Amino acid sequence: MHSPKAEAETARPVTPTGEETRLGGWGGKLFAFTVYEVEDAEGEPEYRVYVDDGPGERLVCWFTSDREAAPVWRGAWNGDQWCARIEERARAIVANPEAAGGNGK
Numbered sequence: 467m468h469s470p471k472a473e474a475e476t477a478r479p480v481t482p483t484g485e486e487t488r489l490g491g492w493g494g495k496l497f498a499f500t501v502y503e504v505e506d507a508e509g510e511p512e513y514r515v516y517v518d519d520g521p522g523e524r525l526v527c528w529f530t531s532d533r534e535a536a537p538v539w540r541g542a543w544n545g546d547q548w549c550a551r552i553e554e555r556a557r558a559i560v561a562n563p564e565a566a567g568g569n570g571k
Contacts (some may be wrong), residue, residue: 478514478525478528478540479525480524480525480540481516481522481523481524481525482500482502482514482516482523485504486502486503486504486514487502487503487504488500488501488502489501489502489503489513489559489560489563490559490563490565491559492555492559493518496519496520497517497518497519498517498518498519499515499516499517499526499552499555499556500515500516500517500518500523501513501514501515501556501559501560501563502514502515502516503560506530510530510531511530511531512528512529512530513528513529513530513531513556513560514527514528515527515528515537515552515556525540526539526540526543526552527539527540527543527549527552527553527556529553529556529557531560533557537549537553537556
C-alpha cells in the first residue's frame with residue numbers, strides 16, 4: 467500500500483521536462499539551485515526547486531503560491547537542515563524573478 471506522501475513524491479518529474487519556465491536560481495562552486503514554474507493539473511502555478519551538484523538537476527521540493535502550505539520535500543531533502551533556507555530563497559525568487567536572473571523557458 468502506498469502512502470499519500472510517497473505518491474506525492476513520485477507524482478512530479480525528478481528532472482526538468484522542458485515544459486517549465488525558469489524563474490531564477492542561486493548556488494556556489496559545487497551546487498546550483500534553480501526555481502521553475504509550471505502549471506499543475508488544475509492550471510494553477512506550481513513551483514519546483516531543482517539542485518544540480520554534479521550529476522544533473524534533481525527535484526528538491528515543490529510548492530504553490532499559498533504561503534500557508536508547506537513545500538513537499540523529495541526523498542532525503544525531507545527534514546534536511548537547509549529546507550527553511552531553500553524555501554526562503556525559492557519564494558523570494560517566485561516573488562521577484564527578474565531580480566533572480568529568470569530567463570523563461
